[in-house]
Amino acid sequence: VPRRPRAPTEHEWIRRLLRRLGDAGPGVVVGPGDDAAALRVGSTTLLVTTDALVEGVHFRTGWLSPRALGERAYRVNASDVAAMGGRPRAAVVALEVPPGVGARVLDQIVAGFVAAARLHGAALVGGNLARGRALAVTVTLLGVAGARIVTRGGARPGDVVAVTGRLGATGCAVRARRAGRRVALPRVPDRVEAGARLAAVATAMIDVSDGLVQDLGHVARASGVAIRVDAWRVPVAPTCRGRHALGIALTAGEDYELACTVPPRRLAAARRRARGAGVALTAVGVVQAGRPSVTIVDEAGRRLRLRAGGFDHLAGPRRRR
Numbered sequence: 001v002p003r004r005p006r007a008p009t010e011h012e013w014i015r016r017l018l019r020r021l022g023d024a025g026p027g028v029v030v031g032p033g034d035d036a037a038a039l040r041v042g043s044t045t046l047l048v049t050t051d052a053l054v055e056g057v058h059f060r061t062g063w064l065s066p067r068a069l070g071e072r073a074y075r076v077n078a079s080d081v082a083a084m085g086g087r088p089r090a091a092v093v094a095l096e097v098p099p100g101v102g103a104r105v106l107d108q109i110v111a112g113f114v115a116a117a118r119l120h121g122a123a124l125v126g127g128n129l130a131r132g133r134a135l136a137v138t139v140t141l142l143g144v145a146g147a148r149i150v151t152r153g154g155a156r157p158g159d160v161v162a163v164t165g166r167l168g169a170t171g172c173a174v175r176a177r178r179a180g181r182r183v184a185l186p187r188v189p190d191r192v193e194a195g196a197r198l199a200a201v202a203t204a205m206i207d208v209s210d211g212l213v214q215d216l217g218h219v220a221r222a223s224g225v226a227i228r229v230d231a232w233r234v235p236v237a238p239t240c241r242g243r244h245a246l247g248i249a250l251t252a253g254e255d256y257e258l259a260c261t262v263p264p265r266r267l268a269a270a271r272r273r274a275r276g277a278g279v280a281l282t283a284v285g286v287v288q289a290g291r292p293s294v295t296i297v298d299e300a301g302r303r304l305r306l307r308a309g310g311f312d313h314l315a316g317p318r319r320r321r
């Protein structure tokens with residue numbers, strides 16, 4: 001019986017597309033495949049990224065106020081600019097609006113967005129409004145790169161792997177919500193200052209949007225290294241408790257903390273820099289020579305197996321929310 005070829009996962013499809021696109025051309029400092037693209041324009045390097053929040057996929061109505069949705073839409077994009085070490089400058093927003101959602105709701109979405117952007121001196125400079133089947137907020141954010149652009153590709157064997165803040169709060173909140181408990185979805189942290197400061201010492205950086213293990217997998221592949229994560233060192237959010245807490249912290253995603261790799265002699269400086277931006281930086285693993293992979297080990301050095309590797313937007317009918 002001829003077997004149907006397995007459909008590609010989200011990241012397999014993206015990798016295939018990138019091979020087909022080929023060389024990005026002059027002026028493109030960082031092409032597709034990182035948290036943001038970097039473009040040389042005159043004497044400035046601009047960063048550009050885009051991200052959508054779709055009702056039924058990223059959130060359910062009732063989980064977020066319209067204002068919180070606007071803030072979230074801005075911050076998930078700012079997170080990608082932060083992961084490159086840059087600072088947001090200007091955004092355009094495309095709204096898809098289903099029947100029944102009125103101007104008052106849209107006003108609040110925009111108000112939440114603009115208030116979050118203003119904290120970085122970033123402006124909303126345009127957008128689009130279209131009728132749609134589900135409420136969706138798609139943002140394109142322009143940023144300005146700092147003196148050093150940190151990609152996913154610079155991790156070297158011997159580097160320490162570190163994360164800002166704590167992981168698992170959103171994953172646990174989503175789980176509780178699905179179980180019918182009315183817990184608040186945590187706000188997306190603002191890590192722009194931390195990213196800008198860490199950029200001076202980090203060899204690679206990524207924001208934790210798909211889950212630590214999956215996102216470190218992107219760093220491993222882009223850098224051509226193996227990554228070992230020491231499970232017991234992973235900082236789990238205090239609101240994330242129970243038997244599954246560690247698994248959720250490792251895989252659930254949407255924490256929007258920063259994961260970076262740092263040479264060991266710069267770890268103390270990296271910690272100071274993060275603290276200066278108001279957040280703790282915790283070493284959780286090491287970069288090793290070897291085929292790109294992420295291995296999770298317990299305190300005895302035994303390999304842990306995870307059931308889910310992170311979120312895949314192309315994976316079958318499994319609904320996110």
Ligand SMILES: [Mg+2]
Nearest residue numbers: 035080207209
């Ligand atoms: Mg990212």
